[in-house]
Amino acid sequence: GQNIDQPTEMTATEGAIVQINCTYQTSGFNGLFWYQQHAGEAPTFLSYNVLDGLEEKGRFSSFLSRSKGYSYLLLKELQMKDSASYLCAPMDSNYQLIWGAGTKLIIKP
Amino acid sequence: GAVVSQHPSRVICKSGTSVKIECRSLDFQATTMFWYRQFPKKSLMLMATSNEGSKATYEQGVEKDKFLINHASLTLSTLTVTSAHPEDSSFYICSAKILLAGEVDTQYFGPGTRLTVL
Numbered sequence: 001g002q003n004i005d006q007p008t009e010m011t012a013t014e015g016a017i018v019q020i021n022c023t024y025q026t027s028g029f030n031g032l033f034w035y036q037q038h039a040g041e042a043p044t045f046l047s048y049n050v051l052d053g054l055e056e057k058g059r060f061s062s063f064l065s066r067s068k069g070y071s072y073l074l075l076k077e078l079q080m081k082d083s084a085s086y087l088c089a090p091m092d093s094n095y096q097l098i099w100g101a102g103t104k105l106i107i108k109p
Numbered sequence: 110g111a112v113v114s115q116h117p118s119r120v121i122c123k124s125g126t127s128v129k130i131e132c133r134s135l136d137f138q139a140t141t142m143f144w145y146r147q148f149p150k151k152s153l154m155l156m157a158t159s160n161e162g163s164k165a166t167y168e169q170g171v172e173k174d175k176f177l178i179n180h181a182s183l184t185l186s187t188l189t190v191t192s193a194h195p196e197d198s199s200f201y202i203c204s205a206k207i208l209l210a211g212e213v214d215t216q217y218f219g220p221g222t223r224l225t226v227l
Contacts, residue, residue: 042218101152
């Protein structure tokens with residue numbers, strides 16, 4: 001079956017760095033997306049990885065290892081507005097996104 | 110700026126009535142749109158894939174006669190919840206698969222519609 005594994009919740013301090021890990025099992029693989037979702041709002045696109053390695057986008061970076069079925073989202077210089085849920089969503093062989101429950105990130109001053 | 114709009118953002122209706130939710134891709138043509146529902150603190154649940162000019166593809170367990178989807182144009186898809194009941198109360202989110210310059214086909218989400226059925 002298809003499965004996403006992310007920590008349910010993480011806490012970090014403003015200004016610090018946090019890494020949110022994601023392991024996945026899918027039927028086929030066509031890349032992996034990270035989305036941010038603030039409470040009560042719809043998800044917003046953060047990043048896409050299809051090849052192994054690190055993709056950097058400002059304060060956010062995303063890493064992928066296809067052989068390990070593993071990805072992480074790295075957030076630097078955390079700000080209070082980064083408090084949100086972060087959804088790891090791999091795309092299967094049918095180009096369908098597989099959604100987990102996400103990781104709720106709590107930022108403390 | 111936003112590439113997908115959704116209307117209404119909130120709706121409260123009486124049990125037994127029907128509610129229509131519109132999803133529009135702004136300035137982009139989206140041949141494929143998706144409809145999700147999400148319960149509090151739960152993951153997104155794909156309800157159906159909407160393709161312009163053809164019938165929607167519903168996920169297992171989703172009643173197509175209850176959740177009517179129409180994708181009449183390349184920029185508009187609608188979801189109608191027919192004969193709504195309190196258990197249909199949820200956060201409904203649409204997304205459009207859009208290819209922006211220099212990026213891969215990516216789903217961009219509308220802001221969502223919070224439906225409350227009394």
